[in-house]
Amino acid sequence: xxxxxxxxxxxxxxxxxxxxxxxxxxxxxxxxxxxxxxxxxxxxxxxxxxxxxxxxxxxxxxxxxxxxxxxxxxxxxxxxxxxxxxxxxxxxxxxxxxxxxxxxxxxxxxxxxxxxxxxxxxxxxxxxxxxxxxxxxxxxxxxxxxxxxxxxxxxxxxxxxxxxxxxxxxxxxxxxxxxxxxxxxxxxxxxxxxxxxxxxxxxxxxxxxxxxxxxxxxxxxxxxxxxxxxxxxxxxxxxxxxxxxxxxxxxxxxxxxxxxxxxxxxxxxxxxxxxxxxxxxxxxxxxxxxxxxxxxxxxxxxxxxxxxxxxxxxxxxxxxxxxxxxxxxxxxxxxxxxxxxxxxxxxxxxxxxxxxxxxxxxxxxxxxxxxxxxxxxxxxxxxxxxxxxxxx
Amino acid sequence: xxxxxxxxxxxxxxxxxxxxxxxxxxxxxxxxxxxxxxxxxxxxxxxxxxxxxxxxxxxxxxxxxxxxxxxxxxxxxxxxxxxxxxxxxxxxxxxxxxxxxxxxxxxxxxxxxxxxxxxxxxxxxxxxxxxxxxxxxxxxxxxxxxxxxxxxxxxxxxxxxxxxxxxxxxxxxxxxxxxxxxxxxxxxxxxxxxxxxxxxxxxxxxxxxxxxxxxxxxxxxxxxxxxxxxxxxxxxxxxxxxxxxxxxxxxxxxxxxxxxxxxxxxxxxxxxxxxxxxxxxxxxxxxxxxxxxxxxxxxxxxxxxxxxxxxxxxxxxxxxxxxxxxxxxxxxxxxxxxxxxxxxxxxxxxxxxxxxxxxxxxxxxxxxxxxxxxxxxxxxxxxxxxxxxxxx
Numbered sequence: 185x186x187x188x189x190x191x192x193x194x195x196x197x198x199x200x201x202x203x204x205x206x207x208x209x210x211x212x213x214x215x216x217x218x219x220x221x222x223x224x225x226x227x228x229x230x231x232x233x234x235x236x237x238x239x240x241x242x243x244x245x246x247x248x249x250x251x252x253x254x255x256x257x258x259x260x261x262x263x264x265x266x267x268x269x270x271x272x273x274x275x276x277x278x279x280x281x282x283x284x285x286x287x288x289x290x291x292x293x294x295x296x297x298x299x300x301x302x303x304x305x306x307x308x309x310x311x312x313x314x315x316x317x318x319x320x321x322x323x324x325x326x327x328x329x330x331x332x333x334x335x336x337x338x339x340x341x342x343x344x345x346x347x348x349x350x351x352x353x354x355x356x357x358x359x360x361x362x363x364x365x366x367x368x369x370x371x372x373x374x375x376x377x378x379x380x381x382x383x384x385x386x387x388x389x390x391x392x393x394x395x396x397x398x399x400x401x402x403x404x405x406x407x408x409x410x411x412x413x414x415x416x417x418x419x420x421x422x423x424x425x426x427x428x429x430x431x432x433x434x435x436x437x438x439x440x441x442x443x444x445x446x447x448x449x450x451x452x453x454x455x456x457x458x459x460x461x462x463x464x465x466x467x468x469x470x471x472x473x474x475x476x477x478x479x480x481x482x483x484x485x486x487x488x489x490x491x492x493x494x495x496x497x498x499x500x501x502x503x504x505x506x507x508x509x510x511x512x513x514x515x516x517x518x519x520x521x522x523x524x525x526x527x528x529x530x531x532x533x534x535x536x537x538x539x540x541x542x543x544x545x546x547x548x549x550x551x552x553x554x555x556x557x558x559x560x561x562x563x564x565x566x567x568x569x570x571x572x573x574x575x576x
Numbered sequence: 577x578x579x580x581x582x583x584x585x586x587x588x589x590x591x592x593x594x595x596x597x598x599x600x601x602x603x604x605x606x607x608x609x610x611x612x613x614x615x616x617x618x619x620x621x622x623x624x625x626x627x628x629x630x631x632x633x634x635x636x637x638x639x640x641x642x643x644x645x646x647x648x649x650x651x652x653x654x655x656x657x658x659x660x661x662x663x664x665x666x667x668x669x670x671x672x673x674x675x676x677x678x679x680x681x682x683x684x685x686x687x688x689x690x691x692x693x694x695x696x697x698x699x700x701x702x703x704x705x706x707x708x709x710x711x712x713x714x715x716x717x718x719x720x721x722x723x724x725x726x727x728x729x730x731x732x733x734x735x736x737x738x739x740x741x742x743x744x745x746x747x748x749x750x751x752x753x754x755x756x757x758x759x760x761x762x763x764x765x766x767x768x769x770x771x772x773x774x775x776x777x778x779x780x781x782x783x784x785x786x787x788x789x790x791x792x793x794x795x796x797x798x799x800x801x802x803x804x805x806x807x808x809x810x811x812x813x814x815x816x817x818x819x820x821x822x823x824x825x826x827x828x829x830x831x832x833x834x835x836x837x838x839x840x841x842x843x844x845x846x847x848x849x850x851x852x853x854x855x856x857x858x859x860x861x862x863x864x865x866x867x868x869x870x871x872x873x874x875x876x877x878x879x880x881x882x883x884x885x886x887x888x889x890x891x892x893x894x895x896x897x898x899x900x901x902x903x904x905x906x907x908x909x910x911x912x913x914x915x916x917x918x919x920x921x922x923x924x925x926x927x928x929x930x931x932x933x934x935x936x937x938x939x940x941x942x943x944x945x946x947x948x949x950x951x952x953x954x955x956x957x958x959x960x961x962x963x964x965x966x967x968x
Contacts, residue, residue, distance in 0.1 A: 186774045186802060187740060188831060189688045189710070197834050222635030230638070230846075231630040238623040243614030246622070246814035281673055281818075281840040288839045292709065296581045297689075313838040317684065318581070348579060382578045410578060422638035424845035426673075439580060442589050446705040447680045448673040452844040453816035454622075 194316050203523070207532045213564035215551040216532040218358060218507055222555075224475045225422040229466055230458055237457045245457050251445045252437075253279025253429070254456035260463040261415065261429050268390075270404045270413070276431050278440055281451045283388055283416040283428035287314040287351075289443045290384045290412060293436075294349040295320045302340065302350040304332050306510075306539030306548070308358045311351055311386065315541075322541035323347065327357075331364025334371035341379050349382050354402060356389040356506025359539045359550040363504055366399055373402060376410045382436070388416035388428075389506035391472050392554075394480040409433030412440075417459060419507065419554075420472060425455040479507070482553040485561045493569025495576060507554040510536070512547060517576040519549040526571050531564045586708050595915070599924045605956035607943040608924040610750060610899055614947075616867045617814040621858055622850055629849045637849050643837050644829075645671025645821070646848035652855040653807065653821050660782075662796045662805070668823050670832055673843045675780055675808040675820035679706040681835045682741065682776045682804060685828075687712045691740040694732065696724050698902075698931030698940070700750045703743055703778065707933075714933035715739065719749075723756025726763035733771050741774050746794060748781040748898025751931045751942040755896055758791055765794060768802045774828070780808035780820075781898035783864050784946075786872040801825030804832075809851060811899065811946075812864060817847040871899070874945040877953045885961025887968060899946040902928070904939060909968040911941040918963050923956045 207214035237245055252258070258274035265272050280286050287310065295301060297319040303311070305324035312322070323344060325337045332352060341347055352372065354364040364372075376383045385402045403413040413431040417423075430440060444450070462468070486509060490500055499512045513519065519535040526532070536548025553561060599606035629637055644650070650666035657664050672678050679702065687693060689711040695703070697716035704714070715736060717729045724744060733739055744764065746756040756764075768775045777794045795805040805823040809815075822832055836842070854860070878901060882892055891904045905911065911927040918924070928940025945953060 186772050186828075187686070189684065189686055189691070189740075191688070192685060192831060192834075195834055195838070197830075197837070217640075219640050222639045225635040225638040227630050227634050227638065231627050234626045234630075235623050238619050238626075242619050243617040243814070246617040246619065246816035247614045248609075248611050248810075248815045281844075284838070285840045292581065293584060294579070294581055296583070299581070310838065310841075317835070317838060348581075380578050418640075422635070423640045423841075424638035426840060426842070426844045436578070438589075439584060442584075442587055443709070445589070446587070446676070446702065446709060448677045448818060448840075449702075449815075450818070452673075452818045452847055454847070455844055 191317055191319055194319065195313065203532060203534060206527060212530045212532055213556060213560045214532040215553070215556060215564060216534050217552055217555055219423065219555050220419050220475070221478070224478070226462065226466070226471070229462055233458050233461045233465070234454070237454065237461055241457060245453050249450045249453040251441050251450050253277070253451060254453060254460055257456045257460035260460055265431065268398070269400050272431050276434065276437055278430045278437055278444065279451045279456055280428050280430050280444065281448060282418060282423070282426040283386065283414040284310055284314065286414040286428060286430045287311045287384070287386070288317070289430070289440055289447070290349065291315040291318045291320070292443055293439050294382055298346065299348040300344055300346045302337065302347055303541065304352055304357065306359055306536060307351065307541070308353060308386065309538045312541045315351070321346065324541060327360065327362060329362065331362060331368040332372065334368050334375065337372070338375055341375060347379070347381060349384060350376060351384045351386065353386045355387055355399070356392065356503055358389070358506070359508055359534070359536070360510040361501045361503025361506050361508045363399065369399065369402055369405060373405045377408050381410065383411045384414065385411050386414045388419050391420050392476060392479060392507065393505040394476060394483065395504050403431065409436065412436065420475065421459065421462070425452070425458070427451060427455050427459055479554050482556065482558060482561055483509070485558050486551065486553045486565060489562045489565035493566045495569070495573050498572070507552050509551045509553065511549050511551060513572070513576050515547050517547045519547060522549070522572065522575060525575060526568055529567050529571065531567045533568070583709055583711055586711065587705065595924060595926060598919060604922045604924055605948060605952045606924040607945070607948060607956060608926050609944055609947055611815065611947050612811050612867070613870070616870070618854065618858070618863070621854060625850050625853045625857070626846070629846065629853055633849060637845050641842045641845040643833050643842050645669070645843060646845060646852055649848045649852035652852055657823065660790070661792050664823050668826065668829055670822045670829055670836065671843045671848055672820050672822050672836065673840060674810060674815070674818040675778065675806040676702055676706065678806040678820060678822045679703045679776070679778070680709070681822070681832055681839070683707040683710045683712070684835055685831050686741040686774055690738065692736055692738045694729065694739055694742040695933065696744055696749065698751055698928060699743065699933070700745060700778065701930045704933045707743070713738065716932065716934060719752065719754060721754065723754060723760040724764065726760050726767065729764070730767055733767060739771070739773060741776060742768060743776045743778065745778045747779055747791070748784065748895055750781070750898070751900055751926070751928065752902040753893045753895025753898050753900045755791065761791065761794055761797060765797045769800050773802065775803045776806065777803050778806045780811050783812050784868060784871060784899065785897040786868060786875065787896050795823065801828065804828065812867065813851065813854070817844070817851070819843060819847050819851055871946050874948065874950060874953060875901070877950050878943065878945045878957060881954045881957035885958045887961070887965050890964070899944050901943045901945065903941050903943060905964070905968050907939050909939045911939060914941070914964065914967060917967060918960055921959050921963065923959045925960070
């Protein structure tokens with residue numbers, strides 16, 4: 185029998201994806217996914233733009249393209265980032281095949297076996313899977329309503345000399361929906377500068393914002409070139425084209441470029457041209473307003489239903505944006521047991537344990553509201569609440 | 577200053593890509609690339625099909641899709657592979673973001689640091705870069721007109737107990753254009769079975785075949801599930817969409833699937849649907865006939881020009897398909913020095929040294945004929961021959 189590399193021993197198929205398979209039955213009210221509502225995908229716009237791009241560019245857009253990506257798209261992204269308070273340029277941006285790819289590349293660039301990566305507890309499960317390939321140690325730092333506990337982080341950095349990378353989602357985090365306070369953002373930047381550590385700032389949800397004020401990204405506060413910013417079109421435009429981006433200081437971006445070359449040469453060039461043209465011809469901010477209005481309404485309905493139907497001794501977050509609400513049940517409740525029970529009543533969510541790199545906390549779970557119709561949200565939360573009341 | 581992982585020390589930007597940047601000047605007659613001629617890309621067909629797919633599938637094709645890929649495309653690929661003498665099914669096929677991604681994934685799956693990978697000497701430079709990330713030892717096996725020297729391979733496998741993977745390109749190899757004889761293919765399968773070794777069979781050029789008879793793939797001879805077959809649409813359809821595939825026995829494919837999940841979740845779904853529809857609605861084999869006729873003509877012109885203009889003490893291969901001719905000059909000629917000289921006369925090629933994982937042989941180089949117009953082939957080879965006669 186052929187042998188696999190040792191790194192494969194620690195890597196399992198995603199729990200979430202296995203649960204999602206069960207939820208393909210249309211009768212299931214699924215709060216499990218982390219996906220946008222496809223009814224907002226710009227299907228007709230992409231159809232028109234593809235015709236336009238192929239007429240204008242012909243075979244050029246179907247030929248091998250540069251590893252760093254299609255320049256007009258990189259320029260458009262730089263313009264959007266600058267408008268959002270960052271200071272960057274197309275030269276610092278590389279297009280990647282979804283921001284997930286940026287997580288794989290970051291671990292490949294910064295982590296040797298046994299090095300430590302710092303992350304929020306809990307954190308995005310897909311990032312943990314991507315990092316695990318490189319066999320690091322995970323140092324989890326607890327989070328509260330202001331984000332990562334930076335005092336605890338400082339202690340961890342002082343006492344562990346093997347930390348090589350910090351991974352955070354400061355805006356409307358997956359899985360909790362929490363956003364970091366301005367102070368915590370400042371604290372993290374100071375610590376990264378002091379310890380010369382790269383911060384991977386994952387920001388797929390920053391544009392899905394229900395309030396008026398946005399807090400500055402870590403990237404916008406970075407004076408030392410320590411922040412690698414990952415952006416995504418998956419939640420705001422559509423995920424199927426697999427286009428995201430990575431912004432880093434030039435010497436760091438060059439390393440990412442070398443990694444990209446040997447990984448998949450470049451990202452689908454037609455998709456890059458399509459998005460560049462979309463950003464040029466359409467009002468993306470108006471599009472964001474439409475989806476944000478809908479997602480905010482769904483969040484509100486879910487929060488109301490939670491207050492109405494969940495047991496009073498459960499806590500939950502109140503996200504100011506993004507796709508998720510995080511629920512904590514009193515101990516010793518177990519969210520995996522709860523899931524098995526509610527699946528029988530055609531409701532699904534993701535147990536919280538999945539989102540911890542080391543030993544998980546068993547009494548938490550994640551709810552998604554972006555891809556469930558308003559009437560089904562109330563019905564699903566009601567069912568879930570009833571099962572919880574009978575169980576915990 | 578932030579620290580990079582140790583694996584980055586051995587990884588450099590691709591030589592070839594740096595040279596290709598110099599050849600963007602349209603006055604340069606470039607035999608350097610390994611790219612198909614974009615005039616054959618099905619631009620209009622893709623435009624029509626994209627409209628069709630988006631009208632039929634709507635947002636579904638722009639949503640997150642399954643990691644293994646779009647089922648109708650996997651079915652169409654399985655049908656083509658079966659027609660070509662292999663025995664497979666959609667369940668054994670995973671769609672990847674170009675077959676380059678399959679090289680990265682294969683090294684990730686099979687190679688721990690210090691493990692050995694066996695490859696042909698010389699071999700595809702992009703594969704060597706992809707493997708280097710995982711810090712293996714490279715065992716190069718010499719090749720002759722029948723392909724890899726399998727006697728030498730047997731000795732290597734007997735004397736090295738750290739070999740974990742064999743990487744080969746049996747059809748119209750990059751960089752040499754050589755194809756393996758039937759006997760060598762049989763020998764390799766026997767050795768892989770005897771030593772329980774996975775063979776990565778990279779076959780991007782198999783369909784670019786100038787003769788009538790095709791030799792069976794290793795996949796078609798595999799009875800033990802040791803062969804991982806990598807297929808590509810980049811040379812025959814177009815590279816810009818970044819769609820390739822991987823065929824492996826089920827337990828092995830499951831591992832690749834887990835790797836794909838954490839790498840980029842799935843390959844661009846619109847591109848997958850476009851290619852599936854193309855294979856359904858158009859005659860891909862007729863398309864292959866058209867490009868093969870052209871590339872054969874270009875090969876013939878290049879061979880004729882080589883005979884006419886190159887020094888008589890140079891050897892070269894006569895490829896039966898694919899994109900490349902390999903030239904060996906008498907020692908101590910140095911192809912890097914030659915390149916610098918001919919670049920001044922606006923001709924380019926790739927020095928052979930790039931294609932060796934360990935110490936390279938300096939008197940070889942690779943010529944591409946697929947993306948150079950007929951009249952320019954003769955002119956470029958004439959210039960190259962004149963410089964060679966003055967130099968070596």
